Amino acid sequence: MRADAKRNYDRIVEVAREVFREQGYDASLDLVAKRAGVGPGTLYRHFPTRENLIDAIMQSWVDRVDEAADKALAQEGPPRDLLLHWFEEYVALISLHKGGPAKITSAMDDPASPIRTKCEVLKTAGDRVLDWLRAEGALREGVEVTQVARLVGGVATVADQGDLDPATVRPLLEVVADGLLV
Amino acid sequence: MRADAKRNYDRIVEVAREVFREQGYDASLDLVAKRAGVGPGTLYRHFPTRENLIDAIMQSWVDRVDEAADKALAQEGPPRDLLLHWFEEYVALISLHKGGPAKITSAMDDPASPIRTKCEVLKTAGDRVLDWLRAEGALREGVEVTQVARLVGGVATVADQGDLDPATVRPLLEVVADGLLV
DNA sequence: ACCTGAACACCGTTCAAGT
DNA sequence: ACCTGAACACCGTTCAAGT
Numbered sequence: 082m083r084a085d086a087k088r089n090y091d092r093i094v095e096v097a098r099e100v101f102r103e104q105g106y107d108a109s110l111d112l113v114a115k116r117a118g119v120g121p122g123t124l125y126r127h128f129p130t131r132e133n134l135i136d137a138i139m140q141s142w143v144d145r146v147d148e149a150a151d152k153a154l155a156q157e158g159p160p161r162d163l164l165l166h167w168f169e170e171y172v173a174l175i176s177l178h179k180g181g182p183a184k185i186t187s188a189m190d191d192p193a194s195p196i197r198t199k200c201e202v203l204k205t206a207g208d209r210v211l212d213w214l215r216a217e218g219a220l221r222e223g224v225e226v227t228q229v230a231r232l233v234g235g236v237a238t239v240a241d242q243g244d245l246d247p248a249t250v251r252p253l254l255e256v257v258a259d260g261l262l263v
Numbered sequence: 264m265r266a267d268a269k270r271n272y273d274r275i276v277e278v279a280r281e282v283f284r285e286q287g288y289d290a291s292l293d294l295v296a297k298r299a300g301v302g303p304g305t306l307y308r309h310f311p312t313r314e315n316l317i318d319a320i321m322q323s324w325v326d327r328v329d330e331a332a333d334k335a336l337a338q339e340g341p342p343r344d345l346l347l348h349w350f351e352e353y354v355a356l357i358s359l360h361k362g363g364p365a366k367i368t369s370a371m372d373d374p375a376s377p378i379r380t381k382c383e384v385l386k387t388a389g390d391r392v393l394d395w396l397r398a399e400g401a402l403r404e405g406v407e408v409t410q411v412a413r414l415v416g417g418v419a420t421v422a423d424q425g426d427l428d429p430a431t432v433r434p435l436l437e438v439v440a441d442g443l444l445v
Numbered sequence: 446a447c448c449t450g451a452a453c454a455c456c457g458t459t460c461a462a463g464t
Numbered sequence: 465a466c467c468t469g470a471a472c473a474c475c476g477t478t479c480a481a482g483t
Contacts, residue, residue, distance in 0.1 A: 120449045190425035235417025243372035260442030302468045
């Protein structure tokens with residue numbers, strides 16, 4: 082990669098992170114290009130689709146997922162609390178940007194999605210939590226991590242689109258948790 | 264309303280129903296106007312926002328909601344089956360058009376939404392089902408119909424956006440049901 | 446090899462001119 | 465009172481011309 086290319090690439094990612102934080106994942110890419118001081122063609126050369134750009138932004142985000150799972154597993158107390166703690170971390174992680182919950186959750190069912198690798202990270206982190214619960218004998222028979230991702234992702238999507246506050250979301254997560262535990 | 268105005272109004276609603284069925288609720292309004300043979304201004308005169316048009320389309324849909332609740336309540340068997348039956352009817356009703364689950368579920372939290380009256384119909388139908396369960400002593404303490412709408416709406420939204428088939432959705436609804444019942 | 450920016454297509458929205 | 469369609473703004477996407 083040429084020096085000016087790398088400079089542009091980095092600048093676009095940096096600006097996109099800022100714009101997406103302000104306006105969500107559906108913000109105008111034209112605006113991103115303008116603010117980054119590059120032509121629209123340059124943006125498209127580096128990131129053929131919006132998802133490719135989102136994927137680049139999420140690079141630094143991967144570490145936080147594992148930390149969140151660690152934190153949940155370090156939790157003292159009954160399995161229900163541990164699961165709920167993970168749920169809240171999970172919702173927070175995919176709700177960092179408006180439109181995130183919908184985008185990430187539907188990417189889980191799309192093998193061709195550019196952000197698929199990020200979804201895998203989420204799944205393996207989720208599996209660590211579920212495995213612990215299984216070992217405790219606290220989890221229902223036949224529960225898959227994909228199902229949990231869809232359920233919690235669904236709650237997060239509704240919360241995101243309806244601008245619900247955490248206090249409103251909490252009881253919804255409790256229902257899901259109770260439905261998953263023995 | 265003048266005769267030609269009414270003719271245009273009806274024609275737009277009819278065409279919109281068709282276009283939305285083909286392409287979902289996010290289809291181009293320009294296309295609707297073109298197919299209806301009216302100028303874009305005419306469409307905007309009758310329906311200032313997309314939601315106003317969706318609301319008009321949903322007019323005939325209201326009856327089906329009450330029928331669905333009737334059917335669920337006529338169900339024999341344990342409360343869990345009854346609730347799941349209602350859930351499946353609910354998901355089917357709001358998933359008639361692509362984009363419907365997200366639109367309807369988030370309209371529940373928006374007092375200014377033009378389709379709010381339709382949401383109320385859904386809520387009262389849901390309350391009939393919940394009241395029956397409460398009378399049987401089968402429902403958890405403190406469960407609100409709004410929460411149920413969000414949970415099932417969330418599952419429907421994920422299913423809609425990920426093109427999941429009913430067989431995949433069913434276990435998710437079971438988790439929600441189990442979390443809601445005593 | 447990479448960038449630029451004009452150009453095109455598409456859509457939503459408004460409004461002056463018409464009947 | 466209502467309709468029409470041109471006009472504008474905005475956005476995504478492509479590509480010929482430039483370095």
